[in-house]
Amino acid sequence: MDFNFTAEQHLLRDSVSQYLQRNYAFEDRRRIVTSSLGWSRDVWRELGELGLHALAFPERHGGLGGSVVDMVAVGELFGAHLLVEPYTASVVLAGGVLAALPEHPEAGRRLQRIASGEATGxxxxxxxxxxxxxxxxxxxxxxxxxxxxxxxxxxxxxxxxxxxxxxxxxxxxxxxxxxxxxxxxxxxxxxxxxxxxxxxxxxxxxxxxxxxxxxxxxxxxxxxxxAHDVIRDAVEGAIVALAAESVGAMGELLRTTAAYAFTREQFGVPIGTFQAVAHRLADMKIAYVKARATLLHTAALAEAGRAGTRDIAVLKAQTGRLGRLIGEAAIQTHGGVGMTDELPVGHLYKRILTIDAMFGPADHHLRRIGIAATEPQPAT
Incomplete structure (x- = not known):
């Protein structure tokens, strides 16, 4: 099983990353969040021009026939840049349900409008x-x-x-x-x-x-x-997409915290040279690598049609617990400024906490894993 992005996925990530770096800096995002709408129609339109609205949907409904891994590839970038546009709500959740019912004429019609960017769901x-x-x-x-x-x-x-x-x-x-x-x-x-x-x-x-x-x-x-299974499958697909956002936010917290630790000086030396801070950064890196490895493994299973409910629960539990560890360590390293609205640190941590709470927090999914472990397994 290959856990690397393909050349096409790297090109997609490069395009999305370059767009967000140019047009979605933290100050741009703060301005968008405080607007009356709470998100930007211009950004939404431009994301559509990059093909992201249609990425996950079948070609016969105006989509690009993308995969779970395609969604993970861009989801990490959304998390790192704290995208507030309704991608999860419209494309992943509402679109995911509609795409699972392609034979229904009304589902197909509305899916085409979401894929084209004409409507949100x-x-x-x-x-x-x-x-x-x-x-x-x-x-x-x-x-x-x-x-x-x-x-x-x-x-x-x-x-x-x-x-x-x-x-x-x-x-x-x-x-x-x-x-x-x-x-x-x-x-x-x-x-x-x-x-x-x-x-x-x-x-x-x-x-x-x-x-x-x-x-x-x-x-x-x-x-x-x-519709029980349709709803369950849509929610599990959303959990994978949200986990990608959470891992993207974790990576950005790790990057900004390491940069701060080796810029901020105390007693004439960078605080990153202090043993306690260095160990904290190492713990953050280990947690991030574990979370991202779980994400890529689960995404590969999902693309192969082999991701079960237990695999999704493991992913949700891992990203929830490891995200908290990384967020708390980032704030501790930054000190008081880590709690201010002027820096992205607190906003990234809030996003991780929000994703953890959606569709059941880490503790809920750990209980699901425990229950699954006690159930009899089918004979092979």
């Missing part, structure tokens, strides 16, 4: 339990002669207040805890019956809690029944 799925397990969904979908009525509340919908398309998980039958009876719907955010409570997340991104009060949708809005 969001996945309304989590309901506040702290885990993305599809079986826990309680939002109800009731059949009517005209279509369906959606009733329930979704928490922390990334870019949920500004997206053009919402992909919503809901329950047609059963109770929370049941794998069966789940469905996926597509709705327009402008529809009556949706109440949005927008807010800014810890890492500066825009999100919203959404309440559906008997929202009426037509029969074509139903994307899939028995």
């Amino acid at each position: 969001a996945l309304a799925h989590e309901e506040g339990q702290g885990t993305a397990d599809p079986a826990l969904i309680g939002t109800r979908a009731r059949r009517t002669p005209q279509g369906y009525l959606l009733t329930g509340e979704k928490k922390l919908v990334l870019h949920g207040d500004g997206a053009d398309t919402l992909v919503v998980s809901a329950r047609l039958a059963g109770e929370p805890g049941d794998r069966d009876g789940l469905a996926l719907f597509v709705v327009d955010t402008a529809g009556a019956g949706i109440t949005a409570t927008p807010f800014v997340t810890l890492d500066g991104r825009r999100a919203a809690h959404l309440r559906f009060d008997a929202l009426e949708v037509g029969p074509d809005a139903l994307l899939a029944e028995d």
